[in-house]
Amino acid sequence: MNNANVIDFKPTERAETRILIYSHDSYGLGHLRRCRTIAEALVQNHPNTTVLIVSGSEIAGSFNNVPGIDVIKIPGIIKLENGDYASRAEGVALETTLSMRRKLIAKTAQVFDPHLFIVDKEPMGLRGEVEPTLVERQLAGCKTVLGLRDVMDDPQTLQEEWDDKGLIPKTASLFDEIWIYGPRDFWNPLEGIDVPPHMAAKTHHVGFINRHRDPQSQSLNIALPDHFILVTAGGGGDGDDIMLDVLAARTAHDDLPPMVLLAGPFMPPAKRQAVHAQAQPFEDITVIDFVAEPEVLMRRADAVVGMCGYNTFCEILSYDKPALYLPRTTPRMEQWVRADRAAALGLASMISSENAADPDKMAAALRALETALPPSQTGFPLEMTGLDEIAKRTENLLSGMPA
Incomplete structure (x- = not known):
């Protein structure tokens, strides 16, 4: 043989x-x-x-x-x-x-x-x-x-x-x-x-x-604000809505804090271009397409806006950041269940897709992050x-x- x-x-x-x-x-x-x-x-x-x-x-x-x-x-x-x-x-x-x-x-x-x-x-x-x-x-x-x-x-x-x-x-x-x-x-x-x-x-x-660890790279070679809210869409395949809702709120309200938008590698090109185009007029908004170690951004952010996937949720808990979740409800209710439970325990706040599409309500939710407590101060034991x-x-x- x-x-x-x-x-x-x-x-x-x-x-x-x-x-x-x-x-x-x-x-x-x-x-x-x-x-x-x-x-x-x-x-x-x-x-x-x-x-x-x-x-x-x-x-x-x-x-x-x-x-x-x-x-x-x-x-x-x-x-x-x-x-x-x-x-x-x-x-x-x-x-x-x-x-x-x-x-x-x-x-x-x-x-x-x-x-x-x-x-x-x-x-x-x-x-x-x-x-x-x-x-x-x-x-x-x-x-x-x-x-x-x-x-x-x-x-x-x-x-x-x-x-x-x-x-x-x-x-x-x-x-x-x-x-x-x-x-x-x-x-x-x-x-x-x-x-x-x-x-x-x-x-x-x-x-x-x-998820708290020291990234191999401590710098992204990208100029970041001293204080900012990180907006992350995970892989980004269905994350353009969260980006555009945040940008619509920023367009309607000049008093929002600086933001860094992490689009993700799977965001479709046309939607990625739309996010970049909407963000272009604002000097206090930075759009990043992909980083292998988002921990660099997470540890520097003052607060985080995300969809409440498992990894993002654990990263936010690990780095002890106030968070606002905009969970998707299709094809599974997973993110919504997790975000709803986290909000009920006081670990984060949550906004529906309908309210997030309203620039005034979205802006109010973003402002609330500036005074929100980190998860470690909510009384729920983080295991x-x-x-x-x-x-x-x-x-x-x-x-x-x-x-």
């Missing part, structure tokens, strides 16, 4: 611990940035560890390299406004792309042979693409973990979705543990779902993921323990210790 084309690791080439992370989304920044943050913590806490992230993100290689972490890029999928998917490559059928993704995920896992396999958010992967790999890895003795953000969707919608996909029995049997990236008293993403006792027993709230707890649970899983 000719083995010239068979990839294999020599024993001396293997890291002591190998961890594989699967991130299904091809659009946006949240899933990939969360996975990279977890990977960095695992490498830092566990010597001789290699983490491989399987992702469909188009900008997977745009982040600073960290020793011990690498990314395998699989063919991209576009999420449509109605929640359906399409191949990113024009002229390629969705089923063809999904078939390629399934095979690449399975082959990567076979060759890498991880000790731990972490699946981010989608239990069986996009259209079930990771289920065969989960079964195979479990049979090979690999530990398996499902990581869920603090909020998934509104309970009724999530119950219907998981029932339709048959996810409850599969999740209960194919994962050794389920990690919820948030504290128990903030929100339970499985609320309303009929979770069997043995699945509940291996579900653990680890706390929010701390930013996610990375430490993940490191501990990983050590216990891999050592065979009881949870």
Whole structure:
């Protein structure tokens, strides 16, 4: 047999611990940035560890390299406004792309042979693409973990979705543990779902993921005001509305504080141009298209305006900034649920898209940020323990210790 084309690791080439992370989304920044943050913590806490992230993100290689972490890029999928998917490559059928993704995920896992396999958010992967790999890895003795953000969707919608996909029995049997990236008293993403006792027993709230870190680059080589409000749209694919609402408020009111607008890499060119054009007349407004380390901006900002995606929410808590959220409500209610809960606890303020479109109401909400309290002074205990707890649970899983 000719083995010239068979990839294999020599024993001396293997890291002591190998961890594989699967991130299904091809659009946006949240899933990939969360996975990279977890990977960095695992490498830092566990010597001789290699983490491989399987992702469909188009900008997977745009982040600073960290020793011990690498990314395998699989063919991209576009999420449509109605929640359906399409191949990113024009002229390629969705089923063809999904078939390629399934095979690449399975082959990567076979060759890498991880000790731990972490699946981010989608239990069986996009259209079930990771289920065969989960079964195979479990049979090979690999530990398996499902990581869920603090909020998934509104309970009724999530119950219907998981029932339709048959996810409850599969999740209960194919994962050794389920990690919820948030504290128990903030929100339970499985609320309303009929979770069997043995699945509940291996579900653990680890706390929010701390995003406070020293960026590798302390400067963006961009002149920034001494004091400013940061307006961020995450990946930016659907973030132009928040930018244009803020700019409309600034057009109508000259007394608003300076602002820095971070558009994001996925904002469509025409919408990006519109944001730049609307901001151009104002010397106290700076528009930045993309930075690999938004922590540089977050730590310098006086307050933050965002859509309330999980990563942005954790960054704001980590840097202890007053915040105003403009959550989207489609295709999921996730952001709205998180923002509403945060507002109820006094951790931030929230404005609906209808009120944000009113320049006077938007301006009033922006002014209120100047006197708003940071999250640490609201009385709600901030459990930013996610990375430490993940490191501990990983050590216990891999050592065979009881949870």
